[in-house]
């Protein structure tokens with residue numbers, strides 16, 4: 084029988100819905116049909132004999148001609164369109180001699196389905212992006228910072244003034260004084276206020292993860308890393324503010340890396356070579372005596388100076404007792420909403436007691452005491468008996484908190500009265516109370532509390548979170 088002529092073959096190929104290219108084993112173009120040539124604005128004479136990579140965008144024909152592995156229905160962008168490409172090795176007498184490839188537009192139905200799927204993904208993405216952005220907006224403004232005492236008003240005014248500058252701020256003050264609230268308010272009224280506010284608690288992130296949290300990581304940087312890598316918080320905070328909370332707990336090795344990033348205004352994601360420019364303002368906070376840490380060599384002096392361009396020292400509640408009344412009123416308003424109550428007030432004796440107390444946990448402690456009282460309240464007046472035991476004890480705890488032993492004495496706990504219930508509930512109850520007692524004793528220092536309890540700080544933070552202890 085007579086073989087098909089070249090004209091016949093050409094005609095048959097042109098009738099098919101696909102464009103065809105043939106390469107030899109070296110990936111040199113041996114044939115390309117007219118429709119394909121027209122599609123990429125060239126001619127057969129022009130392309131024959133050229134490496135296929137020089138002729139077709141994003142081609143993999145030369146690879147298939149080498150590997151002998153077919154590739155079916157691969158999406159390949161060519162000339163601004165996404166094409167569906169299939170590539171087959173040509174095997175003659177058991178040897179790979181080249182490859183044939185076809186491309187065509189996807190089936191209109193498939194294309195529509197594909198477009199719908201993508202549109203759905205784009206919609207989901209924009210929803211999650213707006214949710215994340217909402218999360219990253221700082222939640223408080225200066226109006227949320229309550230206090231009429233001269234020392235508080237002075238620091239609030241100062242914070243307002245410096246919020247306009249772009250310099251780093253170091254906020255110090257005892258636990259629960261409102262450092263995080265100040266950081267939020269400063270960001271909000273700064274020029275960066277419409278950009279993200281990204282808080283990170285340096286104490287609660289395990290040392291080995293801190294760098295990748297802050298600077299991100301490249302694909303395959305370590306086992307368990309997410310495919311495609313992950314942006315670090317410095318990148319997430321672009322044009323906004325990074326709030327480095329508990330900076331005193333940052334390990335020394337990380338301090339050096341942070342210093343370098345701040346000096347060079349760029350970061351290097353973990354496991355990568357490239358550097359990424361950063362544009363963020365830094366607000367750092369700590370309840371620790373950071374100057375002492377510098378003297379002792381546990382905090383880098385150069386980093387301290389870099390962070391401490393502006394320092395805000397938030398006064399503790401015991402030094403502004405005149406604020407207790409107005410703070411209690413504001414906190415009660417907040418709690419009334421949470422507990423569906425109305426018109427809750429403090430009795431004069433309770434207010435008097437509050438004024439005597441030393442408030443080692445500051446405003447957070449006041450908030451906790453009021454929340455506890457509202458929980459057990461019969462009417463709308465908080466009285467002596469609604470206070471926790473340690474406040475009902477009249478002895479001066481000013482001396483007490485400085486003692487080197489916890490103020491809840493062992494013999495006060497009557498173990499025979501423990502309720503009969505699943506053991507894990509009792510264990511949890513005792514664990515929670517022990518943590519609360521220890522935090523009171525350490526005046527809110529979580530690090531010290533974790534040390535006293537003989538557990539790691541990460542595990543301590545996890546427990547606090549699990550028991551809702553702030």
Ligand SMILES: Nc1ncnc2c1ncn2[C@@H]1O[C@H](COP(=O)(O)OP(=O)(O)OP(=O)(O)O)[C@@H](O)[C@H]1O
Nearest residue numbers: 227228229257258259260261262263264370446447
């Ligand atoms: N001046 C204030 N006005 C209103 N609420 C305040 C004020 N100060 C603190 N608070 C409230 O007290 C709680 C503790 O504040 P915040 O978390 O900012 O303290 P902090 O200084 O960061 O404490 P820590 O060192 O333990 O992290 C929060 O619930 C906050 O809303």
Ligand SMILES: [Mg+2]
Nearest residue numbers: 262263328368
């Ligand atoms: Mg804080």
